[in-house]
Amino acid sequence: MALTDEDRRVPVTLLTGFLGAGKTTVLNHLIRDPDAGRIAVIMNEFGDVGLDHDLIEEATEETVLLQSGCLCCTILGDLAKTLGALIAKKAAGKIEFDRVVIEASGISDPGPILHTLVADRLIAATYRLDGVVTLADAVNGVRTLDTQSEALQQIAMADLIILTKTDLVGSREIATFEVRLNAINSTARHLRATHGRVPPGSLFGLSAMRNSVSQEDILTWLGTSAPKANPLAGLSGFAPKQKPPSTLSVINAPEQSRHDHRITTASIEVKTPISERVFDFWLDTLIAMRGPDILRMKGIVHVEEMDFPFVFHGVQHIFDAPVPLKSWAGTDTTSRVVVIARDIPKADLEESLQVLLMRRENAKGHMPKETAPAPT
Numbered sequence: 007m008a009l010t011d012e013d014r015r016v017p018v019t020l021l022t023g024f025l026g027a028g029k030t031t032v033l034n035h036l037i038r039d040p041d042a043g044r045i046a047v048i049m050n051e052f053g054d055v056g057l058d059h060d061l062i063e064e065a066t067e068e069t070v071l072l073q074s075g076c077l078c079c080t081i082l083g084d085l086a087k088t089l090g091a092l093i094a095k096k097a098a099g100k101i102e103f104d105r106v107v108i109e110a111s112g113i114s115d116p117g118p119i120l121h122t123l124v125a126d127r128l129i130a131a132t133y134r135l136d137g138v139v140t141l142a143d144a145v146n147g148v149r150t151l152d153t154q155s156e157a158l159q160q161i162a163m164a165d166l167i168i169l170t171k172t173d174l175v176g177s178r179e180i181a182t183f184e185v186r187l188n189a190i191n192s193t194a195r196h197l198r199a200t201h202g203r204v205p206p207g208s209l210f211g212l213s214a215m216r217n218s219v220s221q222e223d224i225l226t227w228l229g230t231s232a233p234k235a236n237p238l239a240g241l242s243g244f245a246p247k248q249k250p251p252s253t254l255s256v257i258n259a260p261e262q263s264r265h266d267h268r269i270t271t272a273s274i275e276v277k278t279p280i281s282e283r284v285f286d287f288w289l290d291t292l293i294a295m296r297g298p299d300i301l302r303m304k305g306i307v308h309v310e311e312m313d314f315p316f317v318f319h320g321v322q323h324i325f326d327a328p329v330p331l332k333s334w335a336g337t338d339t340t341s342r343v344v345v346i347a348r349d350i351p352k353a354d355l356e357e358s359l360q361v362l363l364m365r366r367e368n369a370k371g372h373m374p375k376e377t378a379p380a381p382t
Contacts, residue, residue: 026146035202139166189266270350279308281310282311300322
């Protein structure tokens with residue numbers, strides 16, 4: 007994989023969540039909020055959102071321009087076609103937007119959308135994933151996770167989980183639900199919506215796949231440090247991940263929740279720089295053997311004989327171009343890698359990650375002579 011310098015591609019936020027989770031409400035508040043900036047929102051149907059006609063400046067069969075400066079458009083056949091049409095209109099000066107929000111269908115797997123952003127060469131050259139935001143219904147979420155595999159994957163692939171309808175349940179129920187969400191995806195931040203409203207800035211800048219990212223942002227992206235409260239958090243703010251209530255017995259956990267074990271997360275920290283040969287061997291082997299079951303993989307890697315680390319991100323066997331952190335300061339050379347998988351035992355993931363601890367001199371007898379070229 008070739009490293010890329012600072013890119014100026016349009017950031018894309020994927021807004022997902024199962025049916026009834028409240029995406030419509032959150033999206034309506036977002037496109038009405040002047041602090042959100044100029045957004046192009048891609049959705050399946052305008053009718054699904056229920057746009058306030060008093061806010062509409064101009065409308066056609068395919069697009070709706072709002073007085074706030076936001077633009078809404080429907081998916082034209084496929085996502086790549088819609089994204090291509092948007093950027094063509096922007097280049098021609100017909101529309102203006104700073105970022106894109108894609109509202110996914112409630113029953114959709116986020117994977118194919120993320121694939122489109124990376125695998126389609128024209129789209130990947132123009133857009134970049136800024137984060138996956140998943141809404142989780144505090145009222146019906148437990149039942150949904152028990153019965154809908156798509157809901158599990160939506161939670162597992164999230165960078166940020168927004169808890170909705172928290173005003174309709176008690177604190178004990180919320181805490182129990184958050185424990186379950188954290189068990190499925192321990193790397194995602196939690197944010198509680200207030201009647202569907204969240205600070206718009208909290209939805210953006212979630213990915214560390216940018217050259218100017220700070221060390222704190224990387225640790226937050228990897229789920230190894232708690233984020234600071236959002237300065238706009240008078241509405242809600244980041245919620246700390248909850249520990250189980252003292253009276254909650256694991257023995258009494260719902261039988262249906264045990265299928266959550268299909269989603270596993272494993273991570274590793276390597277204190278000293280990793281051999282490029284070791285890293286490529288580990289990644290190539292894992293993807294070749296279990297690529298379809300890797301929901302997301304992300305990390306920061308310090309490579310031997312490189313002056314700066316790089317961050318990387320992938321979904322299944324599709325990877326975005328790694329980003330070199332050429333402005334990296336400090337003496338910390340710790341690499342951190344997180345893998346979120348489906349139907350792979352946690353012990354197997356952890357055993358795979360142990361390969362990254364191998365030193366170059368100890369790896370010669372364990373790897374083929376020819377490996378993928380080193381990042382440049």
